[in-house]
Amino acid sequence: MSHDALTLTNVHKRFGPAHIIRGVDLNIPEGERHAIIGPNGAGKSTLFNLISGRFDISDGEIRLHGEAINGLPPHLINRKKLSRSFQITNLFQRMTVFENLRCALLWAHGYGYSFWKMVESQKALNEEAEQLLEKIHLQDKRNTMASLLSYADQRALEIGTTIAGGANVILLDEPTAGMSHTETDYAVQLIREVTEDKTLIMVEHDMGVVFDIADRISVLVYGEIIATDVPEKIRGNARVQEAYLGTGEDAA
């Protein structure tokens, strides 16, 4: 029996009296590129935090390849091959680009907490880290401290760290936020490359990026998904236009 990559069933999240996620149902099949859009404060990032285990859900169920993962801590969810990036760049700041990538590979390579092996002499590990470096086009920044990278490069490293462990379900939280046009085009290209044959779920504000990358789009408004469909249908959906895109018309 095959399962969807990710299934959310009636997921709720309350912070005290605030009811942020109000019964989300979502099925994302293997290999789909799915975008979650919605106005500010709709709960998009919260939804990501629930899926990745950063926060626990208040009610409902989250399944990864058919297996319930709600209630698990983030590192256990990550070991089940779900990985995420962050809206605010979240790196190992005092380590070099290469070290960041290598650390992101350690668990997947089965090193665990070992203290009797030298990382320098692990051939397969270092080779993969070099490949990853090439994949995100940061070869010339190999030995630069993460905190000294430009914003766009930090975002690229963030994506590299996210895909490093070989996850097959990848969550990207606003990967192009704060980028210029050229940087955005470059980031989109990078995202396409590195998420090939993987399930991608992204929160994104840039509609160009969303309609460019996504196979399907879900619109989240006040903690509820009001529509999930292919991009063309979303564009034509009256409820979506009213609730979300309509605000854009006013502004224009």
Next chain:
Amino acid sequence: MQQTAKSQPGAAVGFLRRYSLWIAAAVVVLVLPYIFTSGSSISMMSQMGVMVVFALSYNMLLGQGGMLSFGHAVYFGLGGFFTLHAINGVNNGAWSFPLELMPLVGGLGGLAFGIIFGWISTKRAGVTFALISLGIGELVAASAQMFTDFFGGEGGISTNRVTAANEASIFGFNYGPQIDIYYLVVVWAFLATILIYLLTKTPLGRMANAVRDNPERAQFVGYNPRMVRFAQFSLSGFFAGLAGGLFAIMFEILTAENLGAIQSGSVLLMTYIGGIGIFFGPIIGAILITWLQTSLSAFSEAWVLYFGLMFVFMVMYAPFGISGIIMQHYLPYKTGLLKRLLPAYGIAVIPTLILLVGAVSIVEMGYHISTSYLPSRPMDLFWVSVVATNAWSWIIAGAIFVAGVFACRWSYRKVGRAWDDVNETLVERGLA
């Protein structure tokens, strides 16, 4: 293209070059007792070796793992007590174990308690961790007063290493003379330093840095930050216990003080003053502070005060410690820009000395008045006989101090400008 006639260096040359720093260090520590031959200096150098291991083990927590502990002497002290009991066991005929390997008993004791207390304290990081470590330190210090069989109460536990060494020794020494102990300490300290260094290159060591920088990200690459901290903490306990074992063999006596807050504070100061950001920082700190503790305390009763002032100044003006200051000069040195800094440094030396003379005079006269039986008796201050009860002494000392302050402000601005110049040049050359 021109072929350069560069011969491939042989394997032996490559080895020497690669490990030159380690080899140089080994030669220096082996030769030192032939230069400083007095009993007191050999004893001080042995103590330095012990403290180097202790400080390095502390930096496994603070520098490498981002864990600020206020109770690290617990593992040092417990390791020491275990070692003393093990040596006494040999003397009682309870078992036989070579004296050379006794520090391992201390290490295992430190490891055992590192595992027990580490499991509790590494659950949280940051301030919570620091407070738990403080609590555990107090708990163990209080226990030391209660369990007098193990800790020996007021008098502590003492032993005789010579009888134990006569009973069982690998190399057949009796470890009576201080020089034997020096070489025992040196071998263990060297081994421990290599191991702690190698540890930074392992998956655990790398992830300890990662968890220090960003525990949340570590979790999202599959690691449980608590387990990383726990493993790092336990291993740090081993090396602290090893240092405690060496300390016990050296002094043949330990009291509850050796695992108390003062010892914990002392290792924090050593590590911090040496610098937590670079591997060799704590080594510098341990050597310097041990030397100051021994030599300053012979010179002045106020040495604890100077020690404290030095710490405060380091925290305020050189938060990366002495090793940080050294590394800061590495790039200017490599690029030949160091010579632009030296004139400013040369000018700054004199005001600094004036400031120090003024400050030390005030402190020493204050101490003299409050501690001497006869405050009006003249005292020696910088080779000058001074009467501390005379108002003029204070006025002159105060004037020197104030002059020093102004001269320092003036000359340090010059140093700042020299650095601005160097940094600008480095930026122009695309090096910074």
